[in-house]
Amino acid sequence: MGRDADETPPSLDEVRWRIDAIDSQLLALIDERAGLSRAVATAKRAAGDTGFGLRPGREALIVRKLLASPRNDASDALLIRIWRELMADSLSRQGPFHLTVWGDGRTVELARLRFGAAPPMAVVAADKDALAAAKTPWGVSVLGLQPGSAWWGRLLAEPTLNIFAALPCLTRWGPQAAFAVAQVEVEPTGGDQTFWVTDSPKSAAAVVEALGADGVAAEPVAEAGGLKLFSLSGFYQRDDERLTRAPGQLSGVVGAAPVPFDV
């Protein structure tokens, strides 16, 4: 702290010495955190929870708290990248966490940004293969919003599969272009969007208007195969009355995700 302005700046050797010292401290803490994944897994088993260890709500709360913490130089992107790596690594120590990706190169990039380097990743040629993989134990699938595919509509018939993340999680990393799906519970985190599908033949704008008249703020996300996908502002339960009376014969909630951290 507090070098006077007229003092000579530290030499490169001195700065590197400080970096080395910080790296040692970081390593000790990272090592300690990684070791806690065993304790987390044991505690979950002791509580009778033998299912998938992923807790997207807890991850969102951790990230939001970090982003809200005072700091001088560490960017939001740096914090998010580091903690996503730490949390995904913890998850892969708890069980056979694995990724399956369907989409383009950007979808693969978004999957790695969100789930880090730890989980093995398979890229599949068909959206239905990615959805099937999301039903395997400890499976997460990342599917792109590709024109012509209404894979998200198939979740209406798969009530155990939920969209739980919209990627990327920062708007400065680009528009939301892919979703993560797994057999996982979604829960409110205090800043959420709910994904809702309808077969209504009305235009997306007309559906948005009908929902809005009932107090539901919606934005169109995708349209394919006679189905439309909307993002609703806030967390909606599957049986929310406003959604049961919304346009469409076949409609329903297919998941929820934290809103991007920088909106």
Ligand SMILES: O=C(O)C(=O)C[C@]1(C(=O)O)C=C[C@@H](O)C=C1
């Ligand atoms: O808190 C948990 O349940 C954990 O498994 C730990 C942890 C983390 O590393 O912080 C890892 C994975 C979960 O998705 C959420 C959080």
